Amino acid sequence: MAIISSGDFSRRMNRRKWQGRAFHALCLLAISVALGMLAVLLVYIGVKGASGVDWDFLTSFASRHPDQAGIKAALLGTIYVISITSVVAFTLGVGTAIYLEEYTARNNRLARLAKLNIANLAGVPSIVYGLLGLAIFVRGMHMGQSVLAGGFTLALLVLPIIIVAAGEALRAVPASTREGAFALGATRWQVIWNLVLPQAFPGILTGVILAVSRAIGETAPLIVIGALTFVPFTPDSPFSRFSALPIQIFNWTARPQAGFQEAAAAGIIVLLVALLVLNAGAVFLRNKFQNRDGG
């Protein structure tokens, strides 16, 4: 005997089908809104700024005159700062994650407390990191308002993201792989270097991409540590003062002249392209590692 009468069943079935359709429609709406906003942004920026992006724009310094204003100093500043950020954050972040995941026991209270706090740090507003960078790097370590101080500050900002992502990637490597290697007489270092890291690397790289993408668009911390908005020179050493793309864009949008609005739009295009190039490079690297050894 059926547990539900057939009349009841078909009535319910109808409702269940409607629920399914409604949920499907809701998800479709969500993605439409998200993609729609992105499309509006790209079209708006494209229409406004595309004509402004040319060789002169990329190779000129900032100027009082909108039609002569270029983005060279800010672009180079961003490239230098992000290079420092990437290297510092990758090294410290992956190192920290390896220590927490591979060298401390799963049930170690202190390590768990550290992980919890690191996860919380990922949510701290970026301006707070700016203040931290100002206190430690700019003043405490006398780096001044330099490329180096900017790079280090942004590295601090994205460090928690990298640690959390790298930790996830390391945890995803099965314990049986580690056991197999230990059982052959591998030392912990050999297990980590030969097996765990190669397997975790694509995941780690994904975290680094996300983190650096966030760093490249950050404005507030750089303003706090004193990055310049008008820079008629290229940074020539790590201790040189600098500007960065988001700061330049912010500065231009605050100007009343229409010409600067166009320059801002053109600047945003440059920033987006820089971001895309960076991500494409990282995705390429990741795929290369994923395909290696058929892993």
Added chain:
Amino acid sequence: MQVADPILQTKNLNVYYADKRVVTDVTLDIVRNRITAIIGPSGCGKSTLLRCFNRMNDLIPTARISGQVLFEGQDLYAPSVDPTEIRYQIGMVFQRPNPFPKSVFDNVAFGPRINGFKGNIDELVEQSLHRAALWDEVKDRLNSSALALSGGQQQRLCIARALAVQPRVILMDEPCSALDPIATLAIEELMRELSEEYSIVIVTHNMQQAARVSHFTAFLMADDTRIGHVVEYGESRQIFTNPQDERTEAYITGRFG
């Protein structure tokens, strides 16, 4: 059971996870160049006992032991002993095949390489694959991923990987429990061949398997007060045809476990 020249011995061995004792007062001699099976119901400490022989329990932070484990008369848990060196001499094959996500060749070459092997690696890999009865099946795909092999092939690859460092002892922790009957037979046949050169200790749930392949059998049990104690240990023929303890008889005839 008294053994003249045992390769492995435990003396009053207890193993604890935190405060819980999971192996109780085990005194056991493992015979050289023979296959010794450890059987018993789930949760009776078989695997934990096995993992004392290559100090794999060291990887579990809360694990500790009392008593002695001797390898060729040397205390494996003496402070001067490096577990890494032990594992180089006492290999292990796990319950689930766990090939590394590398090529077939690199899997077998891994052990020799990390231990600093300087000889002809091609020869050693081929020889190890031959011994594991896998060579003919993989000789044309040494450079393709080990993960593409079937479950039975993967397990034989893991055996080849263990053989490549030329250990004295091979520990096998339910090596066939994830395999189909045909792959299981292939592994059992292989074990018999290997026992001419190696001492093998195998943990198994499968009593037919223990009866088929092993020369000696230890029956472990857990009761209310003692988890992981040896009820009976002796020649497999005797354990399976004429057990001395009624609990052994109850277990091998399938009345519990």
